[in-house]
Amino acid sequence: MDKDHPRYKWVALSNTTLGMLMVTINSSIVIISLPAIFRGIGLNPLSPGNVSYLLWLLMGFLLASAVLVVLFGRLGDMYGRVRIYNLGFVVFTVSAIALSLDPFTHGGGAMWLIVWRVIQGVGGAMLMANSAAILTDAFPVQRRGFALGINQVAAVAGSFLGLVIGGVLSEWDWKAVFWVSVPFGILGTVWSYRSLHDFGERTPGSLDLPGTLTFALGLTALLTGITYGIQPYGDSATGWTNPWVLASVIGGLALLAVFCWIESRVAKPMFDLSLFRNRAFGLGNLAGLMSSIGRGGLQFMLIVWLQGIWLPLHGYDFEQTPLWAGIYLLPLTVGFLAAGPISGWLSDRYGPRPFATAGMLVTAATFVLLVVIPVDFNYWVFAGIVLLNGIGSGMFASPNTAAVMNAVPAAQRGVASGMRATLFNGGMALSMGLFFSLMILGLSGPLPDAMSSGLQEQGVSAPVAEHAAGLPPVGSLLAAFLGYNPIEELLGAGGTLDQPGVHTEVLTGQEFFPHLISGPFHSGLVVVFLGAAIMMLIGAVASWFAGNGSAPDEADELRAADRAGI
Numbered sequence: 001m002d003k004d005h006p007r008y009k010w011v012a013l014s015n016t017t018l019g020m021l022m023v024t025i026n027s028s029i030v031i032i033s034l035p036a037i038f039r040g041i042g043l044n045p046l047s048p049g050n051v052s053y054l055l056w057l058l059m060g061f062l063l064a065s066a067v068l069v070v071l072f073g074r075l076g077d078m079y080g081r082v083r084i085y086n087l088g089f090v091v092f093t094v095s096a097i098a099l100s101l102d103p104f105t106h107g108g109g110a111m112w113l114i115v116w117r118v119i120q121g122v123g124g125a126m127l128m129a130n131s132a133a134i135l136t137d138a139f140p141v142q143r144r145g146f147a148l149g150i151n152q153v154a155a156v157a158g159s160f161l162g163l164v165i166g167g168v169l170s171e172w173d174w175k176a177v178f179w180v181s182v183p184f185g186i187l188g189t190v191w192s193y194r195s196l197h198d199f200g201e202r203t204p205g206s207l208d209l210p211g212t213l214t215f216a217l218g219l220t221a222l223l224t225g226i227t228y229g230i231q232p233y234g235d236s237a238t239g240w241t242n243p244w245v246l247a248s249v250i251g252g253l254a255l256l257a258v259f260c261w262i263e264s265r266v267a268k269p270m271f272d273l274s275l276f277r278n279r280a281f282g283l284g285n286l287a288g289l290m291s292s293i294g295r296g297g298l299q300f301m302l303i304v305w306l307q308g309i310w311l312p313l314h315g316y317d318f319e320q321t322p323l324w325a326g327i328y329l330l331p332l333t334v335g336f337l338a339a340g341p342i343s344g345w346l347s348d349r350y351g352p353r354p355f356a357t358a359g360m361l362v363t364a365a366t367f368v369l370l371v372v373i374p375v376d377f378n379y380w381v382f383a384g385i386v387l388l389n390g391i392g393s394g395m396f397a398s399p400n401t402a403a404v405m406n407a408v409p410a411a412q413r414g415v416a417s418g419m420r421a422t423l424f425n426g427g428m429a430l431s432m433g434l435f436f437s438l439m440i441l442g443l444s445g446p447l448p449d450a451m452s453s454g455l456q457e458q459g460v461s462a463p464v465a466e467h468a469a470g471l472p473p474v475g476s477l478l479a480a481f482l483g484y485n486p487i488e489e490l491l492g493a494g495g496t497l498d499q500p501g502v503h504t505e506v507l508t509g510q511e512f513f514p515h516l517i518s519g520p521f522h523s524g525l526v527v528v529f530l531g532a533a534i535m536m537l538i539g540a541v542a543s544w545f546a547g548n549g550s551a552p553d554e555a556d557e558l559r560a561a562d563r564a565g566i
Contacts, residue, residue, distance in 0.1 A: 064121025073418020088126025149344020149398025222252030292427025308480020335390020442524025
């Protein structure tokens with residue numbers, strides 16, 4: 001079946017949507033399943049020595065995807081987008097099989113999972129880098145907004161569906177979190193090899209090795225430094241005074257500056273900086289980055305809020321909170337799924353500017369509303385706010401993607417898709433370090449006093465209470481994130497809970513820790529969500545000035561290329 005076959009575009013849309021769903025579901029499925037995974041391999045995720053395993057299980061996949069997605073977009077332009085995309089399905093599926101067969105326990109088991117999660121991220125980068133370019137090749141310009149909207153909404157909704165799927169499967173067996181990708185990966189691999197064909201224009205040339213290396217090393221160093229900035233250092237609540245963290249961040253930024261210098265001078269750049277001179281492409285990607293950072297921060301903070309505070313206060317056991325946190329976040333996913341395709345269809349008719357801008361403004365308003373409601377909220381008020389947040393993000397995602405992809409020439413769609421996906425993945429990875437650091441800074445002021453006074457009220461001696469209150473707040477934050485009650489971990493080893501006069505049942509019950517952290521948590525929440533609201537406003541301004549854009553006439557482009565001998 002050729003490009004003009006009436007069914008080919010729907011084959012391309014359904015296959016690439018399956019690929020994007022697989023990738024983004026797996027980007028978040030581990031987040032909510034971490035307690036079950038660590039119990040399965042026999043590791044305590046709250047032990048200081050195991051925090052690095054926890055962080056790399058979260059970050060390895062996102063880091064590999066963010067670093068390599070532009071490279072695979074460029075390879076798609078050179079050797080065929082479908083070829084690279086199909087190989088991505090193979091790598092992703094083999095990795096899912098290996099993850100579900102982890103033969104080790106303790107640290108060895110964690111390292112097995114981390115290595116294969118990184119390899120799975122490589123496969124994910126191949127899929128993400130070329131899916132939008134394949135759709136742009138397959139669909140006529142007047143239908144691209146709808147197609148890219150479906151694809152992008154699948155990508156965004158997948159990150160929230162992963163929370164529900166991970167919560168359900170981790171209740172059954174932690175390895176099922178990885179098993180679930182295997183049949184869909186096999187199906188997608190066979191289907192893509194049998195059905196997809198390369199109709200896009202190829203751009204011959206050599207691979208930009210200096211640019212590739214400086215970009216990979218620079219982004220890896222930057223994101224690694226930001227990740228370890230979450231962990232305490234010395235007397236500081238965060239690691240931002242750690243010389244290694246500072247060296248990673250500064251060195252990463254320096255390497256990225258060198259990368260930009262290289263890309264402005266090589267004949268065939270991996271990251272075509274000249275595309276940013278196009279207003280629709282440059283400002284559209286800026287808005288997309290702001291949206292990705294804000295969405296990642298929202299995801300992490302709502303999990304902390306629900307698993308660590310709201311659900312325990314409403315009678316849910318800590319072991320059940322991952323499942324119910326995913327269920328109670330369903331309005332967010334529903335909003336995405338409802339608004340994305342509709343806004344894509346409308347943007348095809350009326351232009352992307354009003355829908356992308358309005359989506360960012362709605363999302364900014366919901367971040368402010370989340371600050372206004374109490375920590376122990378009425379669920380239906382909360383559900384209405386997150387539903388609006390999903391609608392706003394869905395309104396933005398489809399028009400933004402279509403505007404960015406329509407703004408580039410046909411022969412550069414692979415690299416443009418890779419650049420857009422890099423900002424998408426990089427924003428998600430960056431949001432974890434950024435928002436966790438902001439939350440820790442917000443907690444570091446009020447949490448020690450609340451912890452000390454709360455423990456002493458329950459019979460804990462002043463020295464022990466002061467010692468527990470002086471521990472880094474990242475432990476309490478990670479406990480809430482994972483749905484753990486850390487009080488037993490903090491006080492059980494020293495025998496404090498067995499002392500006379502200590503109200504052990506209260507301290508280890510469901511409500512003490514959530515009540516204790518709720519006030520300080522709200523202080524941190526104000527910092528995080530107001531920061532996210534500002535990012536959404538920046539995205540709204542960028543979307544407005546990006547304009548409606550105009551898709552180039554592909555036939556004219558190809559005729560001009562022929563005349564120029566390209």
